[in-house]
Amino acid sequence: MRPTKSAGFPSNILSVNPEEFYVDVFEKYSQHLNPSLAKLMGFAGFGVEVFAEGSIIRDHEGREFIDCLGGYGTFTFGHRHPEIIEAVKNQLDNIALSGKAFFSANAANLAANLAAIAPGNLQYAFFSNSGTEAVEAALKMAKAVTGRQKIVSTEGSYHGKTIGALSTTGREKYRKRFEPLMPGVEFVPYGDSAAAAAAIDANTAAMIVEPIQGEGGIILPPDGYLASLRESCDRHGALLIFDEVQSGLGRAGYLFACDREGIAPDIMTLAKALGGGIMPIGATLGTPAIFESLYRENPLAHTSTFGGNPLACAAAIKALEILVRDDLAEKSRTRGDQMLAGFQRIQSQYPDIIAEVRGRGLMIGLEFAMDEVGELVVAQLLKRGVCVAYALNNPRVLRFEPPLVITAEQVDAVILAVEESISETAELLASLV
Numbered sequence: 274m275r276p277t278k279s280a281g282f283p284s285n286i287l288s289v290n291p292e293e294f295y296v297d298v299f300e301k302y303s304q305h306l307n308p309s310l311a312k313l314m315g316f317a318g319f320g321v322e323v324f325a326e327g328s329i330i331r332d333h334e335g336r337e338f339i340d341c342l343g344g345y346g347t348f349t350f351g352h353r354h355p356e357i358i359e360a361v362k363n364q365l366d367n368i369a370l371s372g373k374a375f376f377s378a379n380a381a382n383l384a385a386n387l388a389a390i391a392p393g394n395l396q397y398a399f400f401s402n403s404g405t406e407a408v409e410a411a412l413k414m415a416k417a418v419t420g421r422q423k424i425v426s427t428e429g430s431y432h433g434k435t436i437g438a439l440s441t442t443g444r445e446k447y448r449k450r451f452e453p454l455m456p457g458v459e460f461v462p463y464g465d466s467a468a469a470a471a472a473i474d475a476n477t478a479a480m481i482v483e484p485i486q487g488e489g490g491i492i493l494p495p496d497g498y499l500a501s502l503r504e505s506c507d508r509h510g511a512l513l514i515f516d517e518v519q520s521g522l523g524r525a526g527y528l529f530a531c532d533r534e535g536i537a538p539d540i541m542t543l544a545k546a547l548g549g550g551i552m553p554i555g556a557t558l559g560t561p562a563i564f565e566s567l568y569r570e571n572p573l574a575h576t577s578t579f580g581g582n583p584l585a586c587a588a589a590i591k592a593l594e595i596l597v598r599d600d601l602a603e604k605s606r607t608r609g610d611q612m613l614a615g616f617q618r619i620q621s622q623y624p625d626i627i628a629e630v631r632g633r634g635l636m637i638g639l640e641f642a643m644d645e646v647g648e649l650v651v652a653q654l655l656k657r658g659v660c661v662a663y664a665l666n667n668p669r670v671l672r673f674e675p676p677l678v679i680t681a682e683q684v685d686a687v688i689l690a691v692e693e694s695i696s697e698t699a700e701l702l703a704s705l706v
């Protein structure tokens with residue numbers, strides 16, 4: 274198919290030929306965004322998204338998909354939650370982006386509301402625009418406050434791709450070409466309390482860890498892991514950072530994944546779901562001691578022009594209200610249990626193909642017994658109206674993170690689609706031997 278040369282910006286998908294529209298967008302991705310990614314997405318069968326609501330995404334051909342990728346954990350509240358849209362629209366009628374010189378009521382209210390639900394003594398918030406920025410702020414806080422350089426992180430972790438966050442991201446493939454990165458980072462196996470205890474010492478500024486590894490392949494640590502990290506950090510005066518960018522805000526069946534163990538960090542990072550699926554926002558929460566120390570000599574020691582802007586904060590304030598009011602953490606547990614049980618049944622039928630199914634709440638991973646099956650199953654699920662992706666650090670694992678508002682019927686539809694896709698894969702594999 275020859276791509277069109279149209280430079281138009283179709284405002285109404287119905288007025289253009291869907292195929293031409295797709296080719297035009299695909300071609301622009303190839304020539305102006307990212308040629309390799311365009312190929313990968315095209316191969317998997319992804320179209321152009323033109324509409325989304327609740328748990329459904331509609332593409333340029335009018336095909337509907339249950340969104341089990343959920344923007345890598347962003348669409349906790351579903352797509353275009355009407356109350357969050359309304360909050361942002363109302364905000365637009367007054368102040369959009371902050372002048373920064375004046376006090377912002379939205380930033381103040383959001384920080385106070387986060388402090389009210391956060392574990393432990395996380396009384397302060399620094400706002401940014403993404404997860405990686407939230408991690409950058411956390412790392413800077415840890416270094417400034419302790420006066421130490423060493424950061425302990427975990428293998429298989431994902432903390433973002435800006436230089437600081439990337440330095441703590443536990444996958445060689447992403448780090449290698451950008452070395453030398455931030456010095457002083459030591460990696461230990463995830464879930465291994467003894468290894469962490471051995472690495473955390475008097476030179477350690479902080480240990481950064483996801484309470485559940487997302488991109489590592491939905492890895493649940495053993496019970497007592499977070500408590501043991503807390504103990505090791507306290508013993509040496511090191512800070513404990515929980516990166517809840519993906520696992521936080523109801524995703525793992527608790528307001529924060531660390532709530533399950535009742536262990537509070539000194540610093541916590543949030544992003545993704547915080548903007549209610551409407552606005553981008555990141556947050557780095559910390560204790561009074563940390564924020565007082567960071568900003569004592571210089572109130573502008575760490576800042577962001579767009580961070581904490583009124584629009585993003587309006588979305589986040591409404592999102593937190595809905596999270597608590599509608600008990601989305603409980604919904605996550607119920608729907609998560611339903612999905613997990615369905616996947617476990619399929620796994621017992623196809624143990625040669627599915628090695629393991631695991632998860633907590635609606636943070637579920639399905640691990641294949643062999644490489645290369647993941648891509649195939651993603652394409653098959655897409656064909657059956659379910660959108661998923663594999664974990665960035667572990668392509669053997671398909672990760673399911675649908676909106677927490679997904680219905681029981683939609684979960685059943687996903688289970689059926691997975692069953693059919695695995696069955697087709699089994700037939701395909703059998704025909705190859």
Ligand SMILES: Cc1ncc(COP(=O)(O)O)c(C=O)c1O
Pocket residue numbers: 345403404405406408431432433434483487488516517518519520544545
């Ligand atoms: C645990 C965790 N931390 C940080 C990030 C980086 O967030 P962002 O992509 O918004 O920069 C991610 C993204 O997937 C994540 O899962």
